[in-house]
Each structure stands twice: as C-alpha cells, then as structure tokens.
Amino acid sequence: MIPFNKPFIIGKELKYIEEAVLSGKISGDGMFTKKCQQFFEEKYHFPKVLLTTSCTDALEMAAILCNIKEGDEVIVPSYTFVSSANAFALRGAKIIFVDSCTNNPNIDAEKIEEHITEKTKVIVPVHYAGVACDMEKIMALAKKYNLFVVEDAAQAIDSYYTFSDGTKKALGAIGHFAAFSFHETKNIIAGEGGMLVINDSKFFERAEVIREKGTNRSAFFRGEVNKYGWVDLGSSFLPSEIISAFLYAQLENLDIIQAKRIEIWQRYSNAFKSLEEKKCIALPNIPSFADNNAHMFYIICKNYEERTNLIQYLKAKDIHPVFHYLSLNKSDYYLATNPKIDIPNSDHFTDNLLRLPFYYELSKDDQDKIIQLILTFYLPC
Template sequence: MIPFNKPYLTGKEAHYMYDAVHTGKLSGNGKYTGLCHEFLKKKYGFGKCLLTTSCTDALEMAALLLDIKAGDEVIMPSYTFVSTANAFVLRGAHLVFVDSREDHPGMDEDKIEELITEKTKAIVPVHYAGVACDIDKIMTLATKYNLYVVEDAAQAIESFYTGKDGVKRALGSIGHLAAFSFHETKNIISGEGGMLAINDPQFMERAEILWEKGTNRSAFFRGEVDKYGWVDVGSSFLPSEIIAAFLWAQLENLQGIQEKRLEHWNQYYEGLNDWGAGKILDLPHIPEFATNNAHMFYLVCKEADQRDRIIEKLKEHKVHAVFHYLSLHKSPFYKDKHGDRTLEHADDYSECLLRLPLFYELKGEGIDRIINILKDAEL
C-alpha cells in the first residue's frame, strides 16, 4: 500500500518536546517559539514572525489586522482551500473570486484589475503547490489602488519568486502579510500549526497584541510596560511550546527534507513527461519567475472521467491518489453570493486535477511503480 501522505519525523521531535516539558514552560512564546521565529525571519527575510496554531489562525489574524468590515471586498482565487475565504467572511467581507490561470491553478493575475472597485480592500494570492503567483503584477495593482496584499503561502515554505528587478525573494516576504501552514500534509510540519509573517511595520505591534489575546503581555515581559492589560481585540492564536519544539526539529532538517522531496518530484516528472505531457494529460507548470518546493506532484486530466479512471486504477494497485479543491464560487455556502461570472479554469482544475503520493519516505521504486501503472492504464 502506498498512502497519499505519511508525516516525516526527523528523530529529534520527541527529544525537543521532552526538553520543553522539563523546562517548566509549556505555554507559548518560550524557548522553541523564539528559535523558530529567529530561524524563519533570518532565512527568508520576513519582517516579523508569529507562530500560530494553524494557517487558518494566521489568515484570521491578517483579516483582523486589516480591519476588514462588512461591505469590504476581498479578491482571491476560487480554487483554494476554504480557510482562505473563511478568514475574511468571518469579518463580514464580500469575496470576489478570480479564475485560475490556464497553465497553473494559481489565480490569473491579468484578471484581477477588472474586479477592483471602491470597496476592494485586499488581494489574497494563493501560491498553489508552492509555486509563486506573479507577485510583481499583484503588488503593482495594490500600490495603484491602495490595497493590501495577504499572501496565502500555506504550501510555499522554501519557495521563491524572481521579480522584474532580478531579485529573488522568498514567498511570504513580499506582501504586507503572509500566512504559512505546518499541517501534517505540508513539507515542514508540526501536526497542526502555522505562522503569520508581518512585513509591513505598521502592523507589527498590533499583530503581537492580537496574538496575545488582545493584551500587551509580550511588551510586559520584555520590560517595555510595567503591567499588561486588555488593549485590543484578539484571541489565543499562539501555539504551545510542545508544538514549537516539534516544529524546531523539522526546521533544523529543512534542507534535507527539501532535497528528498525534490528528488521525488523530479522522478515523477522525468518518468511521465515524454509519455503523457500535453498528450494524454498535463503535468505541473513552473513559470520562469517561480521556483519549485516540491510540495505536491499533480496531473491535470483531460476530463473528469479520466481522473476517476486513474484514481480507480491506482486504487486497484493499492496506491492512494486524491483530487483537490472544489471551486469555492460553486460551493453550497457561496454560490448564491458569487453572481453569474464563469470561472472556467477553476472549474476545470476542480474536475480534472489529481494529486499523486509525495512524501519524504516514499521510495524510488514506489514512484516507478506508480509511473508504470499510469503508463499501462488505458487512459
């Protein structure tokens, strides 16, 4: 049996969690939280890092920081996970969905401007599969119309974007705010977990207050105020030291994890490219401005029936492959609020995209087996 995903343990998670327990500091914002913050900020150039209990929480913090209110409009792709949308719906926003690109499931950057109105407050690009949107185009629009950009970088740890200026920047370091996930299906994991990156200085102080349940507790412990109290809205967004300790073991091994995942991704691509790309089905496309962090390997089938046949054929051979998102603009919750705009590419990906197993401990012979099953199938 080849599962779709298997969480990878480096071997140090339990040791660091044991250490956290015996320091007597189990609640958040302790030793291991600090180690993770410093590592991520230094490596990727984020303005400020705050670990969260999930990427969902990071997105909800972003919506609070932007002071999203009823009547505000937020532009985002339809082809994304529901957390991207929920964070802003919870604050009363009206969602304006953008279609996907023809060559990639990410949002079509050239279709954003026509959707901007006087009510638009933010654009939320999702770096699908860890592959960058054309963030220069998005930031240019944000500057032109005085909008905020929140990068949904849930899948984008160790992914980069090269702009028109030739500078290579980490995804999540470019928008005003960015949200990451460390869910067990991601490259770097803590079971559940996430992070908010704050790149615009105007949000840094308030972000810490929201993170600490609406109090200035962090400033108190740094000796910046003589007592702390309730100064703003907020919630319990920060994770415990147990989660941070687990994450630290993963971050220490980030390079090795990434090398192995890229090796698997390249084996899939090289094994399937000559056989199927553009003929039987389509393989992932990486734009010139983007890098590949090997978060996932997917196929884009020619039709929904073909995808169903592939899933069944792999299942017969005890290989678990899955489809991914359903277009949010057609969801039971939002279809009546969306209007009648057709988002053809988002619908195509909903019906035709298929994810193959990809995880650290997947063996090369397992990938070869999957490739051969696909080649032998009557598609």
C-alpha cells in the same frame, strides 16, 4: 497501501518535545517558539514572524490587521482552500472570486484589475503547490489602488519569486502579510501549526496584541509595561511549545527534507514527460519567475471521467491519490447568498487535477510502482 501522505520524524523531534516539557513551560511563546521565529526571520529575511496554531489563524490575524469590516471586498482565487476566503468573510467582507490561469491553478494576475472597485481592500494570492503567483503584477496593482496583499503561502515554504530586475525574494516576504502552514501534509510539519509574516514594521506591535487575545501581554513580559490588559481585538493564536519543539527539529533538517522532495518530484516529472508529449496528460507548469519547492506533484487528466477511472484503478492497486479543491464559487455556502458565476479555469482544475502520493519517506520502489501503473493505465493513449 501506499498512502497519499505520511507524517515523519527526521531528527530531534521527540528529544525537543521532552526538553520543552522538562523546562516547565509548554504554553505559547517559549524557547522553541522563539527559536523557530528567529530561524525564519534570519533565513528568509522576514521582518517579523509570529508562530500560530494554524495557517487559518494566521490568515484571520491578517484580516484583523487589515481592518476588514462589513462591506469591504477581498479578492481571492476560486481554486483554493476555504480558509483563504473564510478568514475575511468572518470579518464581514464580500469575497470576490477570480479565475486561475489557463495552465496553472494560481490566480490569473491579468484578471484581477477588472474586479477591483472602490470597496476592494485586499488581494489574497495563493501560491498553489508552492509555485509563485505573479507577485510583481499583483504588487503593482496593490500600489496603484492602495490595497493590502496577504500572501496565502500555506504550501510555499522555501520557495522564491524572481522579479524582472533579477531580484529574488522568498514567498511570504513580498506582500504586506503572509500565512504559512505546518500541517502534516506540508513540506515541513508539526501536525498542525502555522505562522504569520509581517513585512511592515508599523503592524508589529498590533500583531503581537491580536495574537495574545487582544492584550499587551507580550510587552508586559518584556518589561515594557507594568501591567497588561485588553487593548484591541484578538484571540488565542499561540501554538504550544510541543508544536514548536517538533517544528524546530524539522527546521534543523530543512535542506535534507527539501533535497529529498525535489528528487521525488523530479522522478515523477521525468517519468511522465512522454505522456505529456503525447498530450495524454498535462504536468505542472512552473512560470519563469517561480521556483519549485516540491510541495506536491499532480497530473491533469483530460476530463472528470478519466480522472475518476484513474483514481479507482490506483485504489484497486492499494495506491491512494487524491483530487484537490472544489471551486469555492460553486460551494453551497457561497451560492446560498450569491448568484452563480462562470470561472472555467478553476472548474477545469477542480474536475481534472489529481495529486499523487508525495511524502518524505516515499521509497523509490513505491514511487516506481505508482509510475508504472499510471504509464500502464495510459498505454492506449
């Protein structure tokens, strides 16, 4: 069986886990947590980074920092993972779904403004497949209407956005906040784990408090206060040193991992160009302002039936591709309290997008097998 995903060890993951245990501290905010945070702040020029137990937790922290309350409205793409919406719904927000672009699963920045009301408080651009949303347009809207921008950068590590003036910034460094994931399906993994990026210094102190169960415990350990207590809302968002130790070993090999993933992505892309030229399938669209961090490779089938048949065909050959998100506006939870809305592009990707096996240890032979089978499937096209 060629799986869809496979976790991997590339360097000193086990050695660092042992070091963490032997250090006598495996709870949060130890040596490896600090090393990881420093790595991200230095490499991507993030002003402040806090590791979390998941990207979901980072989004929930962002919702608290944005002071989301009952009745606030938060703009989210329909084609995304439920956490992008759930983090704000948990604080009482009404989720306003916006459609994807016609040729890209990302939120259509041209359609956002028509959904902004006096109740709108946050825009949540989700950088699907690590490919940037149109952040220049989104940030202009945020400035015009005095809104927060929370980048859901779960898939976007080591990816960049180029502004019209030529300025280039890492995804996650553009909005007010950003959330990343180190789930085992991501480029850089730790099993679970995530991080919150805070790009405005006025939120640094409160973010630390929220992450430490609503206490000023971090300030206490730095000697800034002589005792700590409950000062704000919060929860236990710190990852253990076991997660951080594994993650740091991966970060030491970031360039190697990324080079291999880009090689895999490019091999898929080159192999299927002929199918795209014949309009048998569509391939990922990378806008001119976006980088490709090779998070995933997908194809877009002509219709739901074709995708179903292709999945069954590949599974019969011991290959495990997967489809991705179901449009959140069609979810049972949303429809229980909201009327049906028409979001056609999101539905298009829901029905037709197929993700191919993609992981660091995917061999050339296995990838060639996948490619050849898909080419054979589309031979009559």
